[in-house]
Amino acid sequence: MQKQSPTSTYIILLFVPLFWGGAFGTTKHILSELPPLTTSSIRFIIAGLLMCLWSCWRRELVWQPIKKNFFSLLALGATGVFSYNYFFAIGLQYTSAITAALIIVINPVFTTCIASFFMGEAWNWRTLAGVAISLLGVSLVISKGDFSVLAQMSIGIGEIYLFGAVASWVIYTLIVKKVTGTIGTSVMTAISTMIGALMLLVISIIKEDQWSKVIHVSYQTQAELLYLAVFSTVIAYLLFNWGVQRIGATKASAYINLMPVNALWISVILYGEEISAYHLIGMSLTIAGVLLTTQNKVKPAALNIQNLNNSISGTTLGK
Secondary structure, rough: OOOOOOOHHHHHHHHHHHHHHHHHHHHHHHHHOOOHHHHHHHHHHHHHHHHHHHHOOOOOHHHHHHHHHHHHHHHHHHHHHHHHHHHHHHHHHOOOHHHHHHHHHHHHHHHHHHHHHHHOOOHHHHHHHHEEEEHHHHHHHOOOOOOOOHHHOOOOOOHHHHHHHHHHHHHHHHHHHHHOOOHHHHHHHHHHHHHHHHHHHHHHHHHHOOOOOOOOOOOHHHHHHHHHHHHHHHHHHHHHHHHHHOHHHHHHHHHHHHHHHHHHHHHHHHOOOOOOHHHHHHHHOOOHHOOOHHOOOOOHHHHOHHHHHHHHHHHHHOO
16 A cells, blocks of 8 residues: 655645746747757756766765666656657747646646556546546647647647657656665666766757857856756656655646646746636646546555556566
8 A cells, every 4th residue: 555645745745846837938938049959958967967966975876776777767767858858848849838838737647547557447437537627628728729720630749749748757757656666766866867868968969969059048048957957857856756756656746737837827927928718727627637537536456556567667668
């Protein structure tokens, strides 16, 4: 059975959606000066180095558990850092920060769906209703209030990339639970971040080759890059992974439903983005659906997703 966590865990996890919510408007502005993959590379190179230094200071960087979990760490870096941010940064070039936040918020819905599939857990009306309502909210946003857009399959390319980010993060979230049992949270995050950062660096050099622009960015962009690296990456990732270890993947992922609220007010107040009625309605529907899905009561045995982790290990990671 999943071990219960103290109230302090739930309170501390509130900072995660706050820091991640600020990343949308911040990244959107940075992209006006730097290309997406270069931006993500800088963010995660800085973050990875900081987390490695943190782990060294705590004397947690031990080679044996890293070697033992290397393929799991490689998978985490490839999904939670490389592919997620590849899709996220490129998607933000073609859509608003508010729309991006509302698409990303459905992560816990898909996490729950995949967990239920692997564990063979029967869905009840709350799960089905939650999935339907959250998808309705997201559909309202990506169609800009005109559902005929969906019927014509004319969804924007930005939204398509962002759904790729959703898929990447769902896989990352489920793998995290497996790795945290055999390696420290800070080491796991540090190594996987460096792996993902190196992947981003290589691809940014090959596809963009615009690193000469970095030395000419404004002071605001420099500050925003530091915000992304320190708060939206180092602190938020460590807190999220710590939360997964304490209360489980599904409950920790539920906090993401607060992210679009933070993304909305930060993007509107600090970056002057426009908000429409369909954003507010879509946000309400999406958050309601996420809450229905993630607050669904299940049997105690189903709360432990170790069986899911074993399935992923056997079919994907190949340990």
